Amino acid sequence: MIGLNLDELQALAESYLSPKAQIQLQELLIKNSEHDLSHDETKTLDRLLAQVDQLNILKTRARYTLNIFKNKQ
Template identity: 50%
Template sequence: MSQPLQYLTNEQGERVGVLLDWNTYARLANPLGLDEECLMGLSIDELTALASCKLAVAEQTHLDDLVSRNTESLLSTDEIAELDDLLAKADRLTILKTRARYTIECLERGTAAA
């Protein structure tokens, strides 16, 4: 097993460099990469756009209609399945938007949250 840190010295015994094991280097070079919730490879502008996105207008209108009709128990079996699919899509989008906001926050702090 290698040591996480080794020093390079010159002929006078002065420290002139450092060798890091790969895990230590990765943690220092990209602390967000160790946080599975962070969305990597996107710019702040892309993350901001993602954090503010919404369902398409047609899907949102259809979802609103299905929810309204569901409260009155007026949906067919196919429409219930459609409602479930749209709600699942909205949930996934909400999670993605939250992860984008979280990533922005981590980037602004310069570290990943524990």
């Protein structure tokens, strides 16, 4: 992750979904387990899960880059 300083990498490595998105995700997951999602809710759940996946990839890359920096010191 070129161009980010250590503080930015640390912030990225510790980032989460917004509280509003996290609540919405939890509610949709519950409805999904009850087989009670509308078509629009299914699309929203898919979008939120894709965001979680992308966030996890970025967090992993940030942690990996932080480890490289720490091992060089």
